[in-house]
Amino acid sequence: MNQDERARHASSFGAAAVAYAQHRPDYAQAAVGWALEPAPGPRVLDLGAGTGKLTATLVGLGAEVVAVEPDAAMLAELHRSLPGVRALRGSAEAIPLPDASVDAVLAGNAMHWFDMAVAGPEIARVLSPMGVLAGLWNVMDDQVEWVAGLARVGGSAAVGPRDTPTSWRAETAGAHLPKTGAAARFGSPEQSEFPHGQRRTAGSLVATLATRAGMLVMPEEERCTTLDRIAAFLASTPETAHGDFTLPMLTAVLRTRRL
Known part of the structure; x- marks a missing residue:
């Protein structure tokens, strides 16, 4: 993905802010606790906070939270x-x-x-000495057969390069940590994963996948066709065809410390 494509994907969420707030999952408390474990104090910045999914978990854990988000529509949902x-x-x-x-x-x-060439020094600037930087991602467990089938049917727009455990490990092993001058300010990264199953129906899972950046930037006709194909797959799969089911997920964490 080139810089222009990345910017288009990153700025796509505001148009779906209400749906994002309604359908996107929160984060496993154990994962957030592990991310914060080495932190020297309770002051936490939720960076790129979106509609506040992670913010809410941090508040529930007693952290002193400030949220920062670039998109006005997403920020409005967080305020609400x-x-x-x-x-x-x-x-x-x-x-x-x-x-x-x-x-x-x-x-x-x-x-x-x-853009870690710019964001890395900024993050290092606002962190206290020995402060923690951690990224969290909710990923689907494609070791479960029907989830692997969903990934095949939905394609990369619905299940992207960080959306399963194996791809997440490969994509994040140092790839999103500060570089270019700020690298020496951070220690070696650590990865960990925590179970975080989500109750869904076929309809709510389709609505969740519709809030992915790859789906949001698609031409309308292609997006509708893709979502219809996903819905048909879920309707034909015994595990997902009848009422509520558990979507097997993990909250995956990459953390490091400012030195």
């Missing part, structure tokens, strides 16, 4: 659902916080959109 959280317009490349003002920077399904 979490009115007590300090939420600011900004980006990973221009964080509207003072130096050394947070003990951890977390990003939920967002770090792969950051």
Whole structure:
């Protein structure tokens, strides 16, 4: 994906902000706890916070949270659902916080959109010494046969390069950590994964997949055809054809520390 394509994908979510808030999953508390485990204090920045999915989990764990999100529509949903959280317009490349003002920077399904050549020094700037940087991603467990089938039917727009455990491990092993001058400020990355099954119906799973960037940037006719194909697959699969089911997921975490 070139720079223009990445920017188009990254900026696509605002048009689906309400659906994103309704259908996207939250994050496993155990995963968020592991991400924060080495943090030297309770001050946490949720960077690229979207509609507040990760923010809500952080609040539930007692963190002192500030959320930063570049998209106005996504930020409006965050304000609506979490009115007590300090939420600011900004980006990973221009964080509207003072130096050394947070003990951890977390990003939920967002770090792969950051331009780390610029964002890396910014993240290092706002982190306190020995502060934590962690990315979290919700991935589908394609070791389950019907999930693997869904990935084949939906294609890369519905199940992308970080959306299954194996592809996530390969894509994030150092790929989204600070580079270019900021690299020496961070330690070696660690990866871990935590079970996080989600209750879904066929309809709500289709609605969830419709909020993926690859789907949002598709031409309308192609998007409808893809979603119809996914719906037909779910209707024909015994595990998903009748009422509620558990979508087997993991919250996968990549973390490092500012040195």
